[in-house]
Amino acid sequence: MKFAVLPRFVLALALLAGAIAAQAQQTFRITAIPDESPTELARKSAPLAAYLERKLGVKVEFTPVTDYAAAVEALANKQVDLAWLGGFTFVQASHRSGGKVVPLVQREEDEKFRSVFITTNPDIRSLGDLKGRNLSFGSQSSTSGHLMPRSFLLAAGIDPDRDLKRVAYSGAHDATVAAVASGKVDAGALNISVWEKLVADKKVDPAKVRVFYTTPAYYDYNWTVHADMPAARREQLARAFIELSPATAEGRDILALQRATRFVPTRAENYKGIEAAARNAGLLN
Structure with missing residues (x-):
């Protein structure tokens, strides 16, 4: 009897494993x-x-x-x-x-997306004023927090790696805002959508941290x-x-x-x- 039960037990285990695998695939x-x-x-x-x-x-x-x-x-x-x-x-x-x-x-909104450059420094009014200063991007792979801001800096004749004192990477848009607000960097570049959400949620004071440059539009996020x-x-x-x-x-x-x-x-x-x-x-x- 014990040997007769074993194949049924093995079959049950196989069916259970198959069901679990099917569920995982679903x-x-x-x-x-x-x-x-x-x-x-x-x-x-x-x-x-x-x-x-x-x-x-x-x-x-x-x-x-x-x-x-x-x-x-x-x-x-x-x-x-x-x-x-x-x-x-x-x-x-x-x-x-x-x-x-x-x-x-x-x-x-992603058909005409933009990035913003922000600062707390009253002497920074344009991209040209960033020369010799510290700037934070977001992630190195970020479109709106690095690539496009870098591209517009280059178009303005500013090479971030040559003309800025230091370039930092915060890893995320909200972290860039925090770095600027705390004075860790002179300025930062980030996604306009996140900036507007942080302002609306009162997580940043636009009277202290302000936008001094908004980029031209470009395509961005997708699923x-x-x-x-x-x-x-x-x-x-x-x-x-x-x-x-x-x-x-x-x-x-x-x-x-x-x-x-x-x-x-x-x-x-x-x-x-x-x-x-x-x-x-x-x-x-």
Whole structure:
């Protein structure tokens, strides 16, 4: 009898393992570049994950990453299904994957995104006044916190590595604001959306920390998937984002957290300017 039970027991274990594996495959994982604090990213992602879970009919989990490079690697290696990337990290992911990533949607605001330069120093009124001073960017892989601000500095005839006293990298937009407010650096460059949110939430006093330069517009953030994702799933995802509307309580809350008016379709060609800027700045081989 003992020997008769064993095959049934082994079969049960095999079936259980198969069920667990199937359930794991059904989990849809999303991530985001850590351009803000982990608590803020978690707060922003929770309602969106719940919404997508209902729309996709599968369990959706937010998977935090340690830095921008980790977000790129996670998408390129298909460790996550969907990633919130900046324009530059999208370009990096495209290169890292051999062109096998597809941008689905972006916020309407990302069609004309901007960066701001901030300071507490009354003597700094223009980009030219930064010469010989300390400046903080965000992450080295940040579009709005490094690449585009650097690009506009170069266009203004200022080489950050040659003309500034010191260049620092805070790692995140809110950390850049904190560094400027505390006097650790003379000035900083960051995402205009985060700046406006910090001012609205009274987490920074614009009477003390002020914007002295706003960049021209450029394309930025998007939600991107791996090209191996079936077309039907891609269309389902894009539709879920585009259907978010401020006319519903859920849509209004999610859009507010994402700092979006609405989501619109995007395409890889929109980020050719970012790629060119990265090459000109020597940040993309």
